[in-house]
Amino acid sequence: xxxxxxxxxxxxxxxxxxxxxxxxxxxxxxxxxxxxxxxxxxxxxxxxxxxxxxxxxxxxxxxxxxxxxxxxxxxxxxxxxxxxxxxxxxxxxxxxxxxxxxxxxxxxxxxxxxxxxxxxxxxxxxxxxxxxxxxxxxxxxxxx
Numbered sequence: 001x002x003x004x005x006x007x008x009x010x011x012x013x014x015x016x017x018x019x020x021x022x023x024x025x026x027x028x029x030x031x032x033x034x035x036x037x038x039x040x041x042x043x044x045x046x047x048x049x050x051x052x053x054x055x056x057x058x059x060x061x062x063x064x065x066x067x068x069x070x071x072x073x074x075x076x077x078x079x080x081x082x083x084x085x086x087x088x089x090x091x092x093x094x095x096x097x098x099x100x101x102x103x104x105x106x107x108x109x110x111x112x113x114x115x116x117x118x119x120x121x122x123x124x125x126x127x128x129x130x131x132x133x134x135x136x137x138x139x140x141x142x143x144x
Contacts, residue, residue, distance in 0.1 A: 046134075055127075058115060059115060062114075063109065090136050
């Protein structure tokens with residue numbers, strides 16, 4: 001009889017823990033936080049253009065721009081999606097932005113403590129691309 005009590009307690013604990021696995025409900029589906037409309041993309045771009053890494057890429061410390069670059073990570077894909085086939089110039093700018101983000105990440109710029117070199121070039125490419133994308137979104141995509 002003494003062996004059954006620990007086994008029953010262990011079984012009860014396993015059932016309780018198994019029941020907790022779905023307690024938080026279903027996981028969200030779709031792309032949470034990504035701009036899904038031209039208006040949302042425009043708002044996102046407005047916010048990103050306020051960042052010092054956008055406004056002064058040559059004077060920014062590359063490692064201080066990691067969050068900014070991360071926030072831009074989904075932007076090229078969203079821009080391509082919004083551009084469709086009607087706005088190939090937006091697709092070209094999204095590709096340039098992707099290239100700048102890739103250069104920043106590939107060169108581990110999030111660890112570089114001083115402006116200069118390939119990291120400043122990457123930040124400048126990113127800034128120029130964001131500026132061009134913002135101008136094109138504001139003039140080509142209906143945001144209202």
